[in-house]
Amino acid sequence: NPHFNSPPITRNMIGKRVPRSEDAKLLTGRGRYLNDIDVEGQLHACFVRSPAAHGRILKIDTSVASALPGVHLIWTSADIESQCAGMEAQFSADGCLPMTMPLLAKDVVRYVGEPVVLVVADSRAVAEDACDLIGLDLEDLEAVLDPRASIQGGPVANGERPDNVGIRGHASFGDVDEAFNNAAHVVSALYHPGRVAAAPMETRGCLADYDWAQDRLKLWVSAQMPHYVKLCLNLYLGFDESRCEVISPDTGGGFGQKAHVFPEEMLMPLASKHLRSPIKWVEDRRENLLAGSHAHEQFVTIEYAANADGRITGVRTHALVDGGAYHMPPQTMAVESWCTAAVTPTGVYDIPATEYVYEAAVTNKCPMGAYRGVGYMAGTLARECLMDDLGRKLNMSPFDIRRLNVVPEFPWTNPQGIVFDEGSWLETINVLEEMVDYPAFLKRQAEARKAGKYLGLGISVFVESSGESTGMLKAHGMHEIYHDTATVKMDSSGSVTVTSGLNSQGQGHETTLAQVAADVLGVSFESIVVDAGTSTKGAYGSGTVGSRAGVIASGCVNRAAYAIREKLVAVAANMLESSEDDIVLENGMASVAGAPESQVSIADVAMAIYWDESLWPVGFEPEMEFTKAWDTSRPMFSNGGHAMIVELDPATGFVNVEQVFSVEDCGVMINPTIVEGQIRGGVVQGIGLGLFEQLVYDKDGNLSTTSFLDYQTPTMDVSPPFEIRHLETPSKISASGVKGMGESGLIAAPAAVLNAVNDALAPFGSVLYELPATPEKMMRAMQGLVDL
């Protein structure tokens, strides 16, 4: 199947630390983000959001608000119901039950922050004033807030799922009962990473401009999957896709949050069509924290059976997610728990039997969505922290217990039958140990303890499916597929435009995709322009999610550029009177192998293709623009690990991360500097989850952390120094051996934080099982008080 073939790429620009071409623009304030885009005559939107966790809507009084000068439209559910009954989300993992999210709450509100009324006015200020004048009468319904209770039944959070179950499934591979019956040691624990938000620097927003004269819609949206948003305009609102253009301009972070399609993004096009005016909606931070989707909170119970030496023979996992009031379209609340239970429990370890249950409880909270490392983070936390528990029990170092259990050779087939082609799993553990200089650390730790200072070392190793693809979904029995293309065009002067369906939220695709195209075509990096984020320029994309663009977009670019390469080679061979097999494209020149004086510039070849038929071989067809799809035929996996040294201040309970050591194996790196930036960013987000960030609901279901005063994200003052080492085990299935890595930092850093915290706590005899390890929790832990 040619769709899965990716011709090999020579490595010239690939692997170089090219400075990011987007940075001149982004770092000097010249980026154009959603809110920098204005259309003449645009109006502004604002929402009345539910003030209650659960309530029946008795009355919505809009009379005073609609009389306010400058107000153009006020919509409640009744105004739009006939046009769109809501967005249905379902996922093909076993046991995922469909749910529909209304665009505006109908009859019942189900979480604080849920959109209830849309107001469009001359300015955001007028729209906000109008929202304040709208009367919303609610009859209180019981708020369902405890996922561990509600998953058992009882009061219902959302009538569509009367048993409060959003997904429930289980599976078993290998003889788990035998493993536990014969175990010399059994260790188990319940891990609870807290509820967090992706909190991108740029909040959500969109601008819809419906042109009634041409029946065309333009939608700018800060999104990770603009093409999917366009599909939704058709699925939910009935717009012909050919009449829609969806544009994602520069994006100030997405981190998974912008991999959803939100009600607000469907309402702006509807209202713009109705009013025949452009309408902009940009949320504030409070809305973003209330309703932009929450993430990562889970209750993961995990249990290992081990033989007398410490070899793990079986693992049982139970992952429970607090899913909130609806499935977030399209991923649903399933991905968080399913992924934890089905994908992470064996990790890099040779564990022959695994059994798992995954569940998501429907509750009256903001829906659970994706955030970098969705599902993987909680699963890795449970697996890696329980590994340390087992090590402590057997008096083995965190390195030794891992080395004992790590998969010895490749290819390796896990109990579920998923094949891992290659990896550097054992080497990762060894390199981390060397980087940390473990004996020296132990000495320093012992001396520090004598002086009343508490140091801790935590390690965590991981394997992640990367380059998320159709092959990966199929390996897990899913039936969803991905569709991605790239368009490459060379113009008559030999410069190149690459259009990718996978836009960047900060990952640097403009740089890395140009590196790939430069190597395929033999032209300079500077002669290539990369365009992404618009739905009308040819290329298509399923979304910059699942650490896939480095693999998938570069595979698509490779195939499309290769088609142009073949054109160049054909004409160059004709011009140089040589065989096509002998033509080399390099440094902007086409030359004959072994006869370097016989050469012509690639620009001249391009010029000949456009303008000089006499230089063409017989039957030549002069296309210079190709769109090609590419997907991987099989899953691929990256691996790595982190070690962290922390210092716990016994007087305040504050944990400071002193140093991070990271090992990453993402195969061939297109750009090591970009890879290292991704590691740093992801790990610092992991430190946020580990030590600071938590969304807190009070007993009535009000979110009490709705600004950055209460919701504390990590900043430069808590960002530690890094030492990073790369291992390079190339993938055999991707173009040039690349594997994905954009999520790896956040996948594995929280586990390293918790392990380090617990190592620091060892003299106090306490072990913590939940994140974040705030000073308050640390003070309690030092007194031997550990909750949960």
Ligand code: MCN
């Ligand atoms: N790369 C490379 N060599 C490799 C692998 C990757 O040079 N062997 C480069 C890629 O070309 C790309 C970057 O590293 O420029 C990340 O690549 P990849 O792992 O393919 O991830 P994606 O580009 O698909 O980005 C998505 C991923 C996800 S899923 C989240 S969530 C996340 C993340 O990236 N969100 C981010 N990193 C982010 N970084 C920023 N700045 N902003 C976000 O919103």
Ligand code: SMO
């Ligand atoms: S959470 Mo990333 O968008 O897969």
